Amino acid sequence: MIEDIENYDLIIVGNGICAQSILFEIRKSPRFNLDTLKIAHVFNDKLLSPCSENTTSVVSLSGVSKGVSPLGDLIYDSYDYTAQLARLELSDYFHSASQYHIFEDDTNSDQFNKRYDLPRKHQLLEREFLAHKDECFVVDNTSLLKYLEELNSSLNLNKIQDTLVHIDDSRVIHLASGKKISAKKVILAMGAYSNHFLPSIEHAHLSYSKKVPGDYVSFTNLDLGKECFVLTKGHYNLVYRSFSKEVLIGGTTLKNDLSATEFMPLDELYQYFSKFIDDIPKLMSGEIRKGLRHKGRKRMPFLGEISSGIYSFHGVYKNGFTFSFYMANQFIRDFEL
Incomplete structure (x- = not known):
């Protein structure tokens, strides 16, 4: 019996600011054929409310300057990048x-x-x-997420409101409904839920990250x-x-x-x-x-490969509205599908 598995070019799991930032950058990138790129977007906001939905949403440098530490440099650069977006296309939010x-x-x-x-x-x-x-x-986080979701809906996007149960080495995702989907690449943007839903994946940064x-x-x-x-x-x-x-x-x-x-x-x-x-x-x-x-190892965020063809975006902690846009932009520049 042949298993019924839906196939995609890319699967993104999660519906917070990190997931929406990845889709935001894909939509803007000239590197992809958006007419043929087939993406599945998996999320269950009722069960797993995005971290970026429940936050006081302040974006600031708070005295951070460049040249002191790698984390400080990342905070500074991501703030600078996001501030440009904040003054232009995202100024309403x-x-x-x-x-x-x-x-x-x-x-x-x-x-x-x-x-x-x-x-x-x-x-x-x-x-x-x-x-x-x-x-x-001060970020109007609810309106920002709604705007990004509407903007990113212009992609060839299949929204699947379901919950990840397991992901295997061949990038087949098993969902709570019993449905199975697979893709060439999978990006997990699950925030504070990352450790809970990825117990079978061993990765140093993920293992030392924790929810706060x-x-x-x-x-x-x-x-x-x-x-x-x-x-x-x-x-x-x-x-x-x-x-x-x-x-x-x-x-x-x-x-x-x-x-x-x-x-x-x-x-x-x-x-x-x-x-x-x-x-x-x-x-x-x-x-x-x-x-x-979700606090990353040594407070550093992570966006990269954690298993063959499986990527995770987690640990943005107190800088979710800046790390998300900046790191997604850097990542998509070299991301291949």
Whole structure:
């Protein structure tokens, strides 16, 4: 009996910003015949919500400069590349904002001054405080993902809403529905779910990567002005989205994460940031959302081959909206089908 297996040129698994960035770059590339290129796009957002759906979505350099470390260089270059997109074709979804890195009595002044600069007095919402001010982008992540999905639909794309169960060495993907599909190349962009769904693939970077959970609270119908802004304390943010009149408070850092200098539960974060905003609603009146990120080995992201013809894009962690576009662009330049 001959097995019924659908064949494609390329299969992409996942529906977050990394998967959409790959499709975005394929669509723009002159290297592929888009009329004949046959792509299957597999995802199940109801079961496996993309990491980029549940995030405070701030894009910034946060004091990073080139020439210090490979990770720093990648953060800088990817920010620079994405900022160009943000000012041109993606300007409706990347909103320019001021970011205030707050300095207080309990702040390590040596670390702060090394990363940023001497703090200065700033005034916001009739509050005066010490901070280093930077420019950043506040991303309308939901609208961005929707736009990319609509844009990428111009490809010869078969969207399969299903869940990967197993992928074998010959690039045959077994889905939860019982369906089987195969392709010349497979790109897995599964974010925080990568380790869980790829237990049979041994790869050093993937093995040392891990998911990082967190939460944030969202308040709607808060008009704090026409400009977006971000207040930052350590690893945590208060984000004002002027385009949706929304305030987000939170972050995604584990208490036992050795790279974290502090850990604050959501209620403490709320109490801290609420002093900047008069009449902020009570914590429990907001929508509390859970988020996941995927932290790569030594915080480095990965996009490359993990088995013959099988590629993985994972570990973008706190730079998902910049690593995604930049690394996809670099990858597609040399990708052969």
